[in-house]
Amino acid sequence: MSVLPPGSKLGRYEITAVIGQGAMGVVYLAHDPEIDRPVALKTIRPEALRGESAAEVEQRFLKEAKLAGRLQHPNVVTVYDVGRDRGDFFIAMEYVEGHPLTRYLVGADALPLNAKIGIVRQTAEALDHAHERGVVHRDIKPGNILIAKDGRVKVTDFGIARFTSATTSDLTRTGHMIGSPAYMSPEQIRGEKLDGRSDLFSLGVVLYELLTGTRPFPGESITTLVYQILHTEPRDPREIKADLPAASREVIAVMLAKQPEKRPENAQAFLRELKRIEKFQRESEMTRRAVAVAATPAPRTDAPAPPPRADVPTPASALPPPPPAAPTVVASSPSRGWRAIAIVAIAVLAAVLFAVYALWKAPVPSGPEAAVAPTAAPAATAAPATPAPTAEVVAAEPTPLTLPTPGPAAAADAVVGAPRVAGAPAARPTARSKPSPAPREEEKVAVMASAQPPPPPPPAASNDRSARIDATYSTRRAVRFTSSPEQARLYVDGRYVGIADDWDNRGGGREYEFDKPGSHIVRMELPGYRPKRFEIDVGPDGGGDSVSIDEELDRNQKLPYDKLPAPADRTTGEVEFNVTPSEAVITEGDKTLGPASSFGPGSPLKLSPGTVHDLTLTAPGYHPKLVRILVASNAGRDRAKISEKLKKE
Numbered sequence: 001m002s003v004l005p006p007g008s009k010l011g012r013y014e015i016t017a018v019i020g021q022g023a024m025g026v027v028y029l030a031h032d033p034e035i036d037r038p039v040a041l042k043t044i045r046p047e048a049l050r051g052e053s054a055a056e057v058e059q060r061f062l063k064e065a066k067l068a069g070r071l072q073h074p075n076v077v078t079v080y081d082v083g084r085d086r087g088d089f090f091i092a093m094e095y096v097e098g099h100p101l102t103r104y105l106v107g108a109d110a111l112p113l114n115a116k117i118g119i120v121r122q123t124a125e126a127l128d129h130a131h132e133r134g135v136v137h138r139d140i141k142p143g144n145i146l147i148a149k150d151g152r153v154k155v156t157d158f159g160i161a162r163f164t165s166a167t168t169s170d171l172t173r174t175g176h177m178i179g180s181p182a183y184m185s186p187e188q189i190r191g192e193k194l195d196g197r198s199d200l201f202s203l204g205v206v207l208y209e210l211l212t213g214t215r216p217f218p219g220e221s222i223t224t225l226v227y228q229i230l231h232t233e234p235r236d237p238r239e240i241k242a243d244l245p246a247a248s249r250e251v252i253a254v255m256l257a258k259q260p261e262k263r264p265e266n267a268q269a270f271l272r273e274l275k276r277i278e279k280f281q282r283e284s285e286m287t288r289r290a291v292a293v294a295a296t297p298a299p300r301t302d303a304p305a306p307p308p309r310a311d312v313p314t315p316a317s318a319l320p321p322p323p324p325a326a327p328t329v330v331a332s333s334p335s336r337g338w339r340a341i342a343i344v345a346i347a348v349l350a351a352v353l354f355a356v357y358a359l360w361k362a363p364v365p366s367g368p369e370a371a372v373a374p375t376a377a378p379a380a381t382a383a384p385a386t387p388a389p390t391a392e393v394v395a396a397e398p399t400p401l402t403l404p405t406p407g408p409a410a411a412a413d414a415v416v417g418a419p420r421v422a423g424a425p426a427a428r429p430t431a432r433s434k435p436s437p438a439p440r441e442e443e444k445v446a447v448m449a450s451a452q453p454p455p456p457p458p459p460a461a462s463n464d465r466s467a468r469i470d471a472t473y474s475t476r477r478a479v480r481f482t483s484s485p486e487q488a489r490l491y492v493d494g495r496y497v498g499i500a501d502d503w504d505n506r507g508g509g510r511e512y513e514f515d516k517p518g519s520h521i522v523r524m525e526l527p528g529y530r531p532k533r534f535e536i537d538v539g540p541d542g543g544g545d546s547v548s549i550d551e552e553l554d555r556n557q558k559l560p561y562d563k564l565p566a567p568a569d570r571t572t573g574e575v576e577f578n579v580t581p582s583e584a585v586i587t588e589g590d591k592t593l594g595p596a597s598s599f600g601p602g603s604p605l606k607l608s609p610g611t612v613h614d615l616t617l618t619a620p621g622y623h624p625k626l627v628r629i630l631v632a633s634n635a636g637r638d639r640a641k642i643s644e645k646l647k648k649e
Contacts, residue, residue, distance in 0.1 A: 068158040075126035077156040101142035116210040122153035128267030131196035140202035204255030212240040247276040475547040478511040498612030528559035569640035570630040574604040622646040
């Protein structure tokens with residue numbers, strides 16, 4: 001199915017842009033001229049729906065779409081229309097400005113606990129509305145849970161999963177282990193009849209991933225994944241994150257039970273289980289606040305009161321007291337006065353002991369956050385000392401054109417465009433960094449922690465088959481990459497080929513096509529995140545022509561990295577330049593390719609295929625310019641034309 005360009009029409013809808021593209025079809029941003037509103041237009045290719053005649057598929061598609069159209073709930077993406085045009089089915093849905101939940105799964109602490117619970121609660125309420133009307137979603141996963149700009153959760157793709165979800169045999173043949181299979185219920189994998197409890201199992205997987213930052217069934221292949229979902233129990237979430245509420249262990253065990261009858265019977269029961277975690281969270285928050293209040297020192301009573309403001313009326317309680325009356329002598333027993341003093345003393349002592357106990361029981365901060373915590377001001381006589389700069393200092397003033405093309409020296413290509421060896425950027429003090437005074441005795445721990453040298457650069461790419469493989473895929477020809485963050489660097493067999501966003505087959509990107517069959521190692525990495533490695537088996541028995549790899553990297557520390565723009569153009573190998581000023585020079589990494597003026601229409605620059613070349617245009621007295629060129633056999637044009645005008649410094 002060809003992608004329709006902006007300005008085309010599908011039914012009555014005017015195509016504005018492409019939102020996404022996959023094996024089943026394309027999602028467009030379109031305009032509805034009759035109601036004058038934007039819509040998300042999802043198309044589905046009939047040839048992708050195997051096993052039934054076109055008439056049967058169309059009848060079942062329309063029936064399912066009508067059921068989805070009955071759903072009217074604040075947490076459900078509304079279906080407006082359904083139809084068929086140019087041989088393709090399409091569904092017009094509410095357009096949600098926001099991002100899928102996958103964007104907020106970067107690192108287990110990307111969202112506070114109450115926000116994570118709120119997302120799952122709203123999703124469960126959407127499922128409750130659908131299940132009451134006989135609609136089972138069948139594909140609950142982070143990609144189908146949208147977070148709108150106002151924070152509201154919107155569940156999408158009701159009624160579509162019946163057509164887009166594959167069977168277990170399909171999954172085994174194609175090797176599609178990411179996405180939906182990781183969130184499938186056991187009965188869905190076995191091909192049994194489904195009810196709402198299958199959706200609740202999938203939502204339990206989402207909850208586990210939100211709470212811990214990892215999936216409960218982290219299979220390295222589709223076979224392992226299916227076995228784990230059917231036979232193994234997930235790891236205790238509190239073993240991964242010890243600060244989770246105590247109830248999370250039992251709640252997760254119920255939600256991810258293998259037998260449907262042992263799970264919550266409906267979404268309302270699911271919400272009651274969720275409230276157990278919320279209740280513990282509220283009680284913990286109240287305890288934390290009480291401890292903070294108890295630890296706060298009482299205000300001084302001998303401090304002079306600030307002068308009253310002329311524009312603020314003086315409250316009656318603040319008016320000066322009336323003149324004292326004549327003293328009245330009251331006879332009292334000496335024992336009564338001592339008894340009052342003793343009571344006050346005991347109350348004060350009890351408050352002090354409670355505060356000391358609270359501080360003793362409070363958790364001690366650890367990790368990088370504690371290491372960089374500000375310390376008390378040093379004495380004026382302390383001699384200044386300059387500690388080693390941290391990653392925070394580098395982030396304050398990044399190098400604009402430090403190109404991320406790390407990789408082993410052995411991977412350097414002999415033709416133009418060989419990547420250079422590089423690691424994490426070296427830490428250096430900037431113009432804004434100031435020397436810190438020497439620490440006092442009580443500050444030594446914090447200063448020593450913050451003065452540690454920056455972490456070592458990431459290890460070079462390796463083709464060692466004994467190294468950990470996160471997943472295995474099969475394809476006949478190509479692969480599409482999607483990552484979160486989108487800037488994840490890609491290495492194929494140790495060779496840098498660009499970032500994941502360059503090879504997602506969207507927005508100017510292309511599929512990555514392998515130049516030869518066999519087993520290939522793909523590494524996906526980004527500073528501050530744990531790298532992931534995949535094995536791609538390419539051959540005639542690889543299932544489909546293309547396979548999708550959609551991964552979220554797990555963040556382990558905060559490190560800066562250069563954000564690369566989208567490719568300026570694409571080509572099968574030749575690039576023609578027209579650059580002002582004429583003395584501009586083209587470099588790639590540490591290699592100078594020559595003056596830009598020498599690569600004109602008659603003598604274009606020839607670049608090696610199967611990668612994205614990060615070229616820099618420089619000239620004395622001008623700001624450098626980064627130009628990225630995607631070179632691939634499926635680029636769609638034989639020559640790219642780059643016209644740039646550098647800005648003066």
